[in-house]
Amino acid sequence: MGKVLLISWSVPPETTGSAVIVGNLVKQFTHEEMVVVGERPPERPPVCWKEDWPEIVYITQGWPPARRGARWWRRCQLPLLLFRSLYLARKHRCTNILVVFPNEEFLLAGYLTAKLTNAHLYPYFHNTFLEQCAVNSVHHRIAQWLQSRVFDEADHIFLMSDGMVELYRERYPKVRCSALLHSFNEDIPEFVPQPEPASPVRFVMSGNINASCTDAATRVSAAIARIDSRLTILSGSSKRYLDELGILREGVHYETVSRDLLLSRLSEADIVILAHGFKGSLSDEEYRTIFPTKTIEYLICRRPILAHTPPDCYLTRFLHRHQCALVVDIPDEEAILAAVRRLREEADLRASLVRNALQTARLFHAPVVAESLRSILGKNDRKL
DSSP states (O other): OOOEEEEOSSOTTOOSHHHHHHHHHHTTSOTTTEEEEEEEOTTOOOOOOOTTSOEEEEEEEOOOTTSSOHHHHHHHTHHHHHHHHHHHHHHTTOOEEEEEESOHHHHHHHHHHHHHHTOEEEEEESSOSGGGSOTTSHHHHHHHHHHHHHHHHOSOEEESSHHHHHHHHHHOTTSOEEEOOOOBOSOOOOOOOOOOOOSSEEEEEESOOSTTTHHHHHHHHHHHTTSSEEEEEEOSSOHHHHHHHTOOOTTEEEEOOOHHHHHHHHTTOSEEEEEOOSSSSSOHHHHHHOOOTHHHHHHHTTSOEEEEOOTTSHHHHHHHHHTOSEEEOSSOHHHHHHHHHHHHHOHHHHHHHHHHHHHHGGGGBHHHHHHHHHHHHHHHOOOO
């Protein structure tokens, strides 16, 4: 396998989903196999990174999250992004360009870098692209132009989930694509007997609360507020935003934690909450295919998962197929409370869900995912 230049807007130590996915994956590669480039997160501590892992090079500067103008700031940096990507691709003699979307500026830079260096192009879509744009809008025309050229140039397209693979094979049948799953590097823990739920019942919900899950997260919060409970939200979403949604109420505790502490905090729960939006500002295709990155942490936290997810999406089918969560697939608070009662009262159900979750987690173990990537890159590599 030739050396890889991985281009991603979001990279460690950022805590967004894409940064976590990138960070977990590249730890399976060496300094000689890969170099990672991305945007330097504003107001973030230095990343803890081993010397033998791929080098992270920050080639653009992030915009302060509390200020407006981030989109224009990224666009102004596009020439710098392209110039530095080209420089690093040639300096390291990279024969493979793996570029992560979501972010069209970085996708464009990856496409042009591959084109100008004759390297193999491997787009890695964490979200749908064209499907998110309003039809006949300027953004839709730009996305259509860029996506079609990326598809034509790509040797192979990686997608975040099998749900996205289903959509792309249905909509773009000529595109060569496969799933490159979100991964984790920790050892898969052993099953331990489940403790009896405490009183009040301790719930934990992690991850950013945004358009992908706002309605479901708000509904779950409202439902469990009706019983003797304590909900902890571990999120990078702003406290003010969650307060406006009505999620932060009496009995709800909010905090941010590092990735290193997340699993231990999840394991303090009696039940962990996985919320997936039934509706919102995203496209139907996005709700259909989303596979939240936090799902992986839930699978290995050794606590039963209560999932509030719509019936017609990939995530719900996945959870049913592997029987690793108790799913409530109707937008009804009473149904959520009925599921909570089952988890509180049925010890065998709690144990079965946790056992199945640990078994399912093997699909996402980083060595397995990295080997899949190596196999495809090595198969397509050629002398340039």
